[in-house]
Amino acid sequence: MNQKKVLMVHGITDTGKIFQSMGNILEKYGYQPHTIDLIPSIGIADLRDLAQQLKQFINNNFHEQEKINLIGFSMGGLVTRYYLQRLDGIDRVNKYVSISAPNNGTNNAHFLPLKGIQQMRPNSEFLQDLNNDVKDILSKIETLVMWTPFDAMILPPKSSVMGVGKEVNFPVLIHRWMLEDKRVFNAILNFLGNKS
Template identity: 45%
Template structure:
């Protein structure tokens, strides 16, 4: 059982060309630990529409699924982490979400996004106006428990350090492949730890404390 007495429901948000089925290993483990797990199928999932269009789907899902007074936690994988950031930072999710975990998300873009000329992929390019806008408001994420989990061996998020943020908690997990970040036991254990953490003290906007560095997780654990 997780360490919270009344855990928030957890919403899992998938990445590009995926569906909620991609969490087939993670979701059952969270359920066994006592969380109520929800997921969403973003459509279209291939970047044919802008990421803010997909973020509105998260906002609609939250509004229809949870009562107004119910806080929740979000776990976003890859593109799903960026879509979730837009929901939190631009669509009012900051007032609903208490713990936000991104897994191998291109917070500062990925050069592989240049391979697709689609609205969503253009928004995930390094230095895109979309990401620049979100990253101007990083201090907003200090109002919640924010954790970025990533692997230095990522070949989809290039460079892998694009998943690092200047706020919240930074957890590096030595997983060999991008897709394994939501199936690897070490990565899932990191998600469970982040979801179990007590809520931190909220910090006023503009007074961001230093990035909290977590030790690297040894590959033989």
């Protein structure tokens, strides 16, 4: 079965274009990169609604019998987790990569009272729900969690850690640079398998 399809899900205020470098690298090694534009992505939408968009996109663009590889960056990490943990996405995904996601919240989310941003606050009801069974569900698939100790968007940076799968950190200076770093690319390629 072809498991070379990779769907990348962006973070707040971004679009799928943020994955251009990563997509080029994946394509070079024989993978088929795909992106989605979550609307709206500015923090006003309930992350559960964005996860429904993700589910619809996957249902519309991939055969129901095929499994894809899923990458979530920043807020996209929480959207992908809700899809995996609450919308039966775990049955559609082969391998999952979380990059610099506020899996345990970020203190930066206290600054704006928008629905999606409130859900990214530490100990939010949304995160408590997801973290309640994260190990039980995500342990069903291969999971790679990546973060940087210098992250100024995810405070504290170690909030990205989930305690499931393989977890690695790289000394990348800026949040967004995680999507441009060769060490991150190599870790993803090795995780997805055989660089062929």
